[in-house]
Amino acid sequence: MSERPSTPRRLAHAARLALLGAGALAISACAQDAPQDTWAPEGENAQTIHNLQWPIFLVAGIVGVIVMAVVLYAVIKFKDRGQPIPEQSHGNPIIEYTFIALPAAILAVIAGFTVNTIFDLAETQDTECVINVTGQQWWWEYDYPVAADGSICGYTPSNAAAVPLITSGQVIIPTDTKVLIRGTSRDVIHSFWIPKLNGKRDMVPGRVHTWRFHADGPGIYAGQCTEFCGLSHANMRMEMIALDPDDFQAWLDNQLEPYQSPEAGTLAAAGEVTYVSQCARCHQVDGLVDGNGDPIVSAPDQWVYSGAAPNLTNFMTRNTFAGASWDLLTPACRDEVWNASPEDFGAAYLKGVTPECLNEIDLKEWLRDAPAKKPMYADATALLETDGKVRGMPNLGLSEDQINELVAYLLERK
Amino acid sequence: MADTAVHAATDHGHDDHGTHHTTTGLSNNKLAMWLFLGSECLLFGGLISTYMLYRGRHSENLGPDQLWDIPFTSASSFVLLMSSLTMVLAVTAAKRRDDRNTSLWLTVTAMLGALFVAGQIYEFTVFYREGLGFTTSLFSSSFYTLTGFHGVHVTVGVIMLLSVVGILMKRRTGEDKSELVEMVGLYWHFVDIVWILIFTLVYLIPA
Amino acid sequence: MATDTQPATHSDAAHDDAHEEHWSDLSYIKLAIALALVTALEIAMSYTIGFWGPLFIPVLLLLMVVKFMAVVLFFMHLKFDNRLFSIMFYMGLILAIVVYFIALLTFRFFDA
C-alpha cells in the first residue's frame, strides 16, 4: 500500500483492522502482494471504487457475524433437552416488519452512495489523454492517436512530427493524468481490467466503450482479460505502465525514432532478411523498406483471423510479448524493473530489453512453435472453417539458425 | 387430460357439492392453455424485440420500404382476422352441441388459416426472388425468424383444427365437445393477436 | 403471484357463464366488422403518413392495442371468464412488454 496516508485511507486501514476478525473477506483486505489485488488502489478511479466498497464489505461482514452468532446461540440455547412442546405461534409482526425496515434502510443508504459513484466514474469531460485499445484473440493493441495540435496524449514529440503510435502488450500512460481509453474488439468480447487503477470494462466488437485511468505514481500495473474469450483466454494479459512526465516524453521520443537497419554482415542483418521473408506478412516494423526502397507494409488481415498482429517496431522497449504472457526480461532483470522505487522506475523501464537481460528461452520457444506455448486452436483442421486464416501466431517451421537471426534482429528493435 | 383422479375423487367420492371438479371450479385444460399463452407472450416478445432491434440493419435497396406489399399483406391479415370470427362461431356452435355447424366453421377456419400460410409462403418467395434470403441481412434473418415462427404456429393451428374436425366426426353426436373446440379456439385467437402486433409493428410502421 | 383463488370463484364462474350467453353470433360478426374497419383505417393511415405527422405512430399503436384487446376480451372471452385466466395471461403479457421494453431501451434503440 502506498505510504501517503489520507483520511479515507486511515479510515480504510481502521476498517481493515476491524475486519480482521470477520473471516476470509477481511483477511483478503490486508493483502499487499498480488499484482492484481483489487483492494490496493493506486489511482483515482480505483480509489473511488474502494472508498465505496470497503464500508460495504464492513457492513456485510458485521451482518454476517451477527447472523452466525444468533444461529449459534439459538442452536445451543434451544436444543431439545426435553422441554415441552413450544407454543405454536405463527409470528410476530413487530419483529417481521423491523427486519424488513432495517435492511431496507441500510440498503437505501448504500444505494445512494452507489448511484453517486456510478455517475462519478462515468465522467469523461476532463480527459487529458486518449488511447485507443483494441482486443483480439489473445492480445491487446494500443493505438495513440495524434491530436489536432500534433500532440500525442498531451505531449508533443521533440524529435519528429507525431504519427499515430501503435504498440501492444504494455500500454504507457503519463502519471497523474486523466487518461481515457476508447476500447473495442476485433473478434469476440474481451474485458480490459487493471485492478489497481480501475474496475473492468468489456470491449465489445462493433461498439466503442470508454473507460478512465489515472495513476498516482509511476510503476507497472498488471491486468488480465476477464471476459472469457476462447482457447487462450488465460494468456491474454496486459500491463499498464505509468511514467513520470519527463520519462513519458523520453518514451514517446524513442518510439518515433526513425528505423535503422542492422549493420551489414551482422547476425541481425541476416535476421532482417529472415524477418522480411517470414514475419513481415503480418507484423509491421515501421520504416523497414524493400530492395526498391518502398516501405514494407504488413497485411495481417489476409492471414490472421482477427485481422491484426502486434507491431514490432519498438518490440524491445516492451518487457513482455505474446499478450503480455511471457517476459522478455530474465527473472532477475524483471524484478529490477518491477521492484524499482518510484524515483528509479522510469529509468529502469526505459532501458528496455538489453542483450544481457533478454529472456532467450521463452522467446525462442515462441519462435519455434508458438501454438505449443500458447494454445490457439484446438484442432488445426477446423481452421478450414475460418477461410484457412491462422488464429494467432502459427508454427512457421523456422530453423534454429533463423531463430537466432531473428532474435538478434529483434533485439535491435527499440 | 383432465383425465385424472380429481374427477374420480370428487365425482365418486363424498363430494356433497357434486358439480365442480376442481378446487377453483375451472377446467384444468383451459387453465393450462392460458398459462401456455402467457408463456408464449415472452416467446413472441423476444422475437419481436429482436426484429425491432435489427429492422434497420439491411442493405440500401433490400429494406422494408422496398419490399413490403401493403395491399397484399393487408389482404392476408384480413383473412386471418376473419378466421378469428369463424373460430368464434365454431365455439358457439360447439356450446350449442351443434356438431354440424361446429365442423363447418372449424373447416372454414382451417381453410382461412391455410390461405394465410399460403399467402405467407407466396410473400416469402417474392422477397426471395427480389434477393432477400434468410441470411442476406440482420433485417432479413430477424424478419423471417419472427414471421416464420408465427407461420409455424398457424400451421400447427390448422393441423389441430383439422384433427378436431376428425375427432368430432368420430365421436358420438350431442356429446359436449365444446371445451376441446374452445381450447383450439384460444390458441387460434392467440395466433391472430400475434399477427395483429406483427402487422402493425413490422409492416405499417416505417423502419 | 396468483393469490385469492378461493372456492368462491366457483359461483362466479357459473354466473359468468350465464353472462357469456348474451353474446350472440351476431355480436361477434359486428365485432369482426369493426375490427376489419379498424384495420382498414390502419392501412389508410400508412398511405397518409404525412397527414398524421408525429401522431402517426401513437395512433397506429393505439389502434393495434384496441384490436388486440378486442380479440382477447371478446373472441377469447377473457372479459367474461374467470379472473384467474386473466391473471395468468396478463402476467405473461405485461412481463413481456416491460422486460423487453427495458431491454430495448438499454440498447438506446429509441434514441435513433
Place this chain on the structure above:
Amino acid sequence: MALIERPATRDGGLVPAVVTPSSSYGVFRRPVETKGWKSWLFTIDHKKLGIMYGVTAIFFFFLGGFEALLIRAQLATNEGTILSADKYNQMFTMHATTMVFLFVMPMAAAFANYFVPLQIGARDVAFPRINAFGFWCFLFGAIFINTSWFLGGAADGGWFMYAPNSSVPFSPTSGIDFWTLGLQITGIASLTGAINLIVTVINMRAPGMSLMKMPIFTWMILIVQFLLLFAIPVITVALFLLMFQRNFDATFFSVEAGADPLLWQHLFWIFGHPEVYILILPSFGIVSEVLPVFSKKPLFGYPLVVFSGAAIGFVGWGVWAHHMFASGLGPISVAVFSVATMAIAIPTGVKIVNWIMTMWGGKLVFTTAMLFAIGLIVQFTIGGLSGVTHAVAPSDTQQTDTYYIVAHFHYVLFGGAVLGIFSGLYYWWPKMFGKLLNETLGKWNFWLMIIGMNLTFGPMHIIGLQGQPRRMYQTTDARAGEGFFNLNFWNLVASIGSLILGIGAFLFVINVFYSHRKNGPAPLDPWDARSLEWMTASPPKEHNFDAIPTVHHLDEFFHRKYEDRGEGEHHEYHQVATAEDVLAEQEANADKHIHLPSPSYWPIVLAFGLPVMAYGVIYNIWLIVVGGAIVMAAMYGWGLEPATATPDDYDPPTPEGGAELEVAHG
C-alpha cells in the same frame, strides 16, 4: 394435446373403479404392468416419475462433480497440465451446464413431482402423461448434450455462452450445437412441467386447503413454476437465434453483419436471472418445511415467507442486467439495475430472519436433515452478503468475472440450493422409500460437505479479491503474489477442499446402500412431521390417499396429532393421535372408487423423437424428417388414446376394463 385427453365417460358413478385402468390403441396393447421395468418406462405416476427425476439428477450431480474435481485438479498448481486449454474450457462449461440444468433443476422437479400432489392432498398431477413426457424430454436432452463428449468435444463457451465467442469461427466443433439443441429439449421438460404443476396446485388442492394453508414447499414450487413458465421462452428465443446462427448461417450475433452481441447477453440474462431463483427457491421451500418440524414450531411469519418468495420471483425479473455491469450499458441503466438488485436483498433477508425466528424458542432436534437446513441458513447468508457487494455496481466491476464471484455463486448455489436438496433427501427419504437413512453416516455426510465446501469456496473470496479471473486454464506465478495471500497456496487449499467435498457428497450414496441393506422399515412418522404427505403410507400407495383429507389448518397433520389443553394464554400440547391412528382412520373411511389414469407408451416415444431431430440438425437433414415423423405419430397416438385403458388391454381381458380394487383392503 391437452384437450383430447378428457376421459370418455363423464359424470356419474358408472366409471369402473380401477387402479391400473387403460386402453388399447391400434395394434399395440396398452402397458398395464404394475411391476417390472415396463411399469417404470411407461409410468405416469407422479411418484415414480419423481424418483426417476431424482435418480437421474443425482447421477448428473456426480458427473458434474467429477467435472468440477478435474477443474480443481488442473488448478491445484499454477501451470496445471492435467487438462488442455480446450478440454478445460469444455469442462467448466459442462460443469455449470450439468449442475444447473441437469442437476438442480430436475432435482427440484423430482421433489416437486413427488411431494406437491401429496402436500396438497391430490392423487396425481393434473396431466400425468405430460408429466411423463417432461421427464423423458429431460433425460433424452441430458443424454443428448453429453453425447457431445464422444462426438468431437463438448460445448466450450462457458455456460452463458456469450456471443460472438459461441459462433462457428470461434468454436468450430459441434459442442455448442449439442448444447443449444439439448437445452431446447430439456426446456420443453421445464415448460410442460411448469404448466402441469401450476394447474395442479391451483386446481387440485384438497377441500379446505386455501392458498394460505398450503405447505410452504408447495408455495415455493408454485412460484418457481411461474418463473419457469415465463423464463423458458426467453432462453428458447436465444437458443433458436444461436442455432440459426450456427447451423443455418444467420448473422444475429455477427458483428461484421452489423449485429450487436449484447443482444445475446440480454436474452440470456433475462432468462438467467429468474433462473437463479428457479434454482434456489425450491431449497428455500424444503428448508422452510424442515426447520419447523425439527423445531416443533410452525414456520415463523408464514405469510411473509410466502410473500417474500413471491417478491423475489417478481423483482427477479428486473435485475438481469446486473450480470452486465461491466459490459458497457451506460450509467443510467447500471444505476437502475444496481438499485433494483439491492431491493431484492430485502425479501431474501426476510427469509433468513424468519428461519432463525422459527428456531427461536423451539425444541430443536439435530437430525441430518435439520443440520443441512441450518447449514443452508449460515452458508447462504455468506453468499447473500457477498451478493450485496456485487449489487454495488462500481464494486462489481472489480469483482465480476473473478474468483470472488465464483465464490459468491457457489455459496448461493451450493450453500443454498444443494444443501437444501440434501436436507430434503434426508427428510423425505423414509417417505419415498420406507427406510430411514443412517444418521451417523448422515452426519459425516453433512460435516464433510460443510468443511469441504468452505475449504473449496471460502478461499475463492481471497483468490478473487487478489485479482485472479475465472475461466483460466492456467495461472502464472508472476501474478500470484507472496506471503499469506499467495494465490497458488489458496488454489491448492481449494483443490484439497473440493476433494473433501467430493468424498462428503459420495457418502450419501454409500449411506443409501448401507441403509437399505441394514435398516428395517421406517416408522410411519419418524420426524413427528406437520404436513399432509406424512398422512400417507411410506412409501405412499399408488393412489396416495385412501380418503382425500379435508384441511382445516396450515399444519394439518400436526393438528390431527396434537391438542392444545392449555387455558387462555397458557398452551399445553398433548399428543392425542399417532400417524398410525390417522392413517387407520383414513383407511377406514376410504373412498370406495378410485380411478387413476393408465400408463402410456406415447410420452417416451414422443420425447424420443426430439433428440433424433436434434441430431438431424447437426448431421443430416433427413434425420429431422425421421424424428419429426416419430413426433407426429406419437402426438396422434397420444391424442387418440383414452386416458384409461379399455378391457382388451388386459391379458386376459377384464370384464369391466381394469382390475377392480377395493381400496380399503389395507
